[in-house]
Amino acid sequence: MPKFCSNQFPMLLAAVAAMAVAGPTDAFAQVPAEINSGDTAWLLTSTALVLFMTVPGLALFYGGLVRAENVLSVLMQCFAVCCLASLLWFVGVYSLSFSDGGAANAWIGGLGKAFLAGVGVGSVSGTIPENAFFMFQMTFAIITPGLIVGAYVERIRFPAVLLFSGLWLIAVYAPVAHWVWGGGWLAKMGVMDFAGGLVVHATAGTSALATVVLLGNRMGFPTEIKPPHNPGMTMIGASMLWVGWFGFNAGSAIAANGNAAMAMTVTQISAATASLVWMTAEWVKFGKPSLVGMVTGTIAGLATITPASGFVGPAGALFIGIVAGLLCFGAVQLVKPRFKLDDTLDVFAVHGVGGVTGTLLTGVLASTAFGGLGLPEGMDIGRSVTVQIVGILATVAWSVVVSFIILKVVASVVGLRVSQEQEFEGLDITTHGERAYEI
Secondary structure (H helix, E strand, C coil), rough: CCCCCCCCCCCHHHHHHHHHHHHHHHHHHHCCCCCHHHCCCCCHHHHHHHHHHHHCCCCCCCCCCCCCHHHHHHHHHHHHHHHHHHHHHHHEEEECCCCHHHHHHCCCCCCCHHHHHCCCCCCCCCCCCHHHHHHHHHHHHHHHHHHHHHHHHCCCCCHHHHHHHHHHHHHHHHHHHHHHHCCCCHHHHHHCCCCHHHHHHHHHHHHHHHHHHHCCCCCCCCCCCCCCCCHHHHHHHHHHHHHHHHHHHHHCCCCHHHHHHHHHHHHHHHHHHHHHHHHHHEEEECCCCCCHHHHHHHHHHHHHHHHHHCCCCHHHHHHHHHHHHHHHHHHHHHHHHHHCCCCCCCCCHHHHHHHHHHHHHHHHHHHHHHHCCCCCCCHHHHHHHHHHHHHHHHHHHHHHHHHHHHHHHHHHHCCCCCCHHHHHHHHHHHHHCCCCCCH
């Protein structure tokens, strides 16, 4: 993901500077840059890969983990969130995230690019068409509320999914994206989040926990919950996520260059390492290594390397993979068994904990002393870690507080939870009138 404060993306810095002078509707078009076909081709490819992560990747990953009576409802929720987020991104969320907000620019963008106003075929962002940048960023806005789906499946009303996801994208995702990637106050401080440790995983993970607290646990939790109905489906979804993640991380270089290649390399190393570490931890604790456990470790490794992927080297990626496998595995054992919070598919333990951990470790492992690509100019490790902590605290606090407010609004307007009868029978037939399997 582009960091407008980083010297790795001078053309994007120029675009933001031009926006402040020329106004939000024509700033990108006035940047004197020539479109690079290689960079554009890679970003278009990455856009398709990241969309592939949500539908079908995330949908299948989540779908295999629930009861057979709820698999279609999960697929429906992921697909509907994809469509809703796409339209909201076009209507105004892109503008709020990446355009100039005038006097409020440190906190939120403006509406000068709502409905893609002023963004034509000739509009340029750095070395790529701005439409390509718009589409790439859209896929991030799609998958982030999609991740939260895993926390509330099997017991939430479908209208609540739509209303919560839409409001959350506007009130949580857009401000944080602007703070970190759109030239906001965290970008100016020098926070490092290459592809979404804060913007995607920390926001989704901590908002998921807020959702669980207000929604309540599933009937029979924790003693009478059925195991995943189709681990094979989950593995297929996880594999799609893994492949798509190369677009997620390496695409965030916004160029076909060595930085993208390194981001892809460290992504693979972290994911593979975390998979093996999680498998081993589960084998030691429970006596058997499970497929679901191993692929969950893969996702933990991918989420944790995400903020660091453009800043660390292979040694840093190996360390992050080890930490991700151990720490996220431990978090799963705490959230449900210890704290009795029914985060159904472990969104907080994997994405929240992984995103925060990776963001914090970036402040250290980006240093050349640890094989990284270097800290921002004028920063040492102490200052870098401090900035990362500020980013984490601000992101988590905003996500939790605003999510609580949104959930209260949703509860009063459409209600949050299905009836006990609907939950028992399953949401596939009671909400959508369909069944995944003949019974």
